Amino acid sequence: MALETPPGYRPLSDRSLPAFLAGLPKVAARLGGRPGDWKVTEVGDGNLNLVFIVEGPAGGVCVKQALPYVRLVGEGWPMTLARAFFEREYFRLQQPHVGRFTPEIYHYDPALYAIVMELLRPHIIMRHGMIRGVRYPAFADDMAQYLAHSLYFTSDFGLAAARKKQLMVTFGANTELCRITEDLVFTDPYRLSERNRWTAPQLDAIAAEFRDDVPLKLAISRLKVKFLGAAEALIHGDLHTGSVMVTDTDMRVIDAEFAVVGPIGFDVGAVIGNLLLSYFSQDGYAGPGDSRADYQEWILDTIERVWTGFAETFLGLWRRREGDSDAYPADLFADAPAGAGLEAEHHTVMRRLYGDTLGFASAKMIRRILGLAHVIDLDRIADPDRRGLCETRALRLARELMVHGERYPAIADVTAAAREQRQRDAARL
């Protein structure tokens, strides 16, 4: 039974795509030659959408189209086409703040729910590079800038109240994608669910332990309430290392269909949580001829620099009152004593964002090991015992950070704890 779709919608194919693109003069010019010359390849290895690469004599473009269901699961899991709209709106609105870190959008087709955008070459999905142990020297600074600018300028600290509310109106409609996050991140991994999967039997015991862990279940539920009600900034909503494309010198963020006005720490935590997953996964690839020890230290250094760079940049924007905010009005804090008070307040807010970040980072780690959607960093470790050990370490750290985040007041405490978690049972590998 085919799902109903709105009039004018049809899934594109390598056959129908050239005619569609030929109707877009700027795109056609970018490709060059004639439609018959264009090579179309469907590359959607993600979970949700159709993705085509189209190459012509002069250049290439990428076309991403929403399907009326979750591709990973099939028509049994219908999913709104509107996710293409939210992705495009996110990029359109964030463009002034982080344009150089996003793909250029050439065209959006509201009937086909299709985005025609820049073909990122020679970029690869960052996660793939990290599995091979590739360093990205520019990533930490670039991501820190991306996080600080995209989140500051869409928060009440950088955006006028009425424009912020307009974001809530637009993205408040993105309920179906948010529902996926609510279920898969904040709920399923902590209960019996047919959607969960994990390395069995190696993780059976810890999965059961987590399902009985009251402080952990309270902590994840508190984070869920924050995700539901803390309308802090326009967040990407799925900012893991599979949503980042990199070269040695460039970084681009893609796949923004989960965008919503939500907690700032959710995006920052997604980045840090996925870097920690990569850190623990490296032991699955290390061997006599391929030590990953130095690379693991690079990851921990990257984590520290992402947080530190984010916090410093965010604070800097706030101190300079960039943007057009109604929060902490300038004329209430004009003299020196008030200025000093405000500076202390800034740090209080950053500490709160840091705490949120640790919580959401942990949530992201746990869901990728005990929930439905995993990360290939861990899934590709062939030996299940070895994979289970890597995963167990990640779970132990995540549980500790989510329940006892206050024991790790600085980001260096987090990286130290990651190191210790690995060393505690290093003999087992």
Add this chain to the structure above:
Amino acid sequence: MALETPPGYRPLSDRSLPAFLAGLPKVAARLGGRPGDWKVTEVGDGNLNLVFIVEGPAGGVCVKQALPYVRLVGEGWPMTLARAFFEREYFRLQQPHVGRFTPEIYHYDPALYAIVMELLRPHIIMRHGMIRGVRYPAFADDMAQYLAHSLYFTSDFGLAAARKKQLMVTFGANTELCRITEDLVFTDPYRLSERNRWTAPQLDAIAAEFRDDVPLKLAISRLKVKFLGAAEALIHGDLHTGSVMVTDTDMRVIDAEFAVVGPIGFDVGAVIGNLLLSYFSQDGYAGPGDSRADYQEWILDTIERVWTGFAETFLGLWRRREGDSDAYPADLFADAPAGAGLEAEHHTVMRRLYGDTLGFASAKMIRRILGLAHVIDLDRIADPDRRGLCETRALRLARELMVHGERYPAIADVTAAAREQRQRDAARL
């Protein structure tokens, strides 16, 4: 220069109103007789709108129409007509939860931005009764029920995530009315503004002191950020004793044009703050033949019962999992240890809501004394020295509660502090 209005809009008058109502069969039947028999009286003594009472041989109705400007100020302060839409939407959505405490809505005209509703008789505005020292025995319980049900069932604790987001979409458009709150409650009283007014010269010193009070300015700014970004529940947004109509046995909430998805403590605090203002104002009316001491104790008792009743009812709804919530999922907290943990969590959340309530109550007190819009409870005290003393006491308590709320962990601590504040300088009256 007349303000532009949408086609079809015209301000109603006692002349044009009967013809409009005659076109609404149910309303005409309720009034009885013929349009010529209907007596129309314009009674809008509020700050914003036209309000008509229409009486016919069989019964009466009330008609409230938005003007394209703030009535109190005139055409120099344009204001969206859409506030009528938000008021009607608030009542429509809250009706299932608190219908018996709202006026019945007979008709909404989207072109005229007019609401035809139940004529509340013999109700009076509660504030007017309190100035005369009239007790309303049912009020504390009724208001506790109103607050608990309206806020619980529209919060993430009682409403499914997607439906809650729909509220954010609808009321996220209510930016102009929110702007009034942002400016008049959270900003102006703490800075020099031409819109401010206060009892001068009696309050000149304390007004200047507040403008230099860094902890106070940080506290109010923190509350403002909460108002801007804490999307907790569908709040009324202006729930003072002038938005409540009462008889000995009935209570109705009116005037919901400030409705928005905001912090739960904002509505609860508005009620408590305005009761505290009434408490301090009583000394302006007391005299040898008219002691208000017992009445003041009744007010403090009412404050305690509003909070306690709200908290118990809200907690009860939550414990019974009424509504359809995605927060703290039932299957995560099914066994006894998890249930005990959840119960402790409930109390943690209620303590946070209590702290917010004290903050917002204080904000409401200060803005009514140092800002643009005052309350007649205080304004009608003829002797400026006496008025100034009542107001100073209210300001002192509000400042203490806003900056040091943690010193008042129970509502009885708040009422005790109010009592002490009055007694400290009792000799001056």
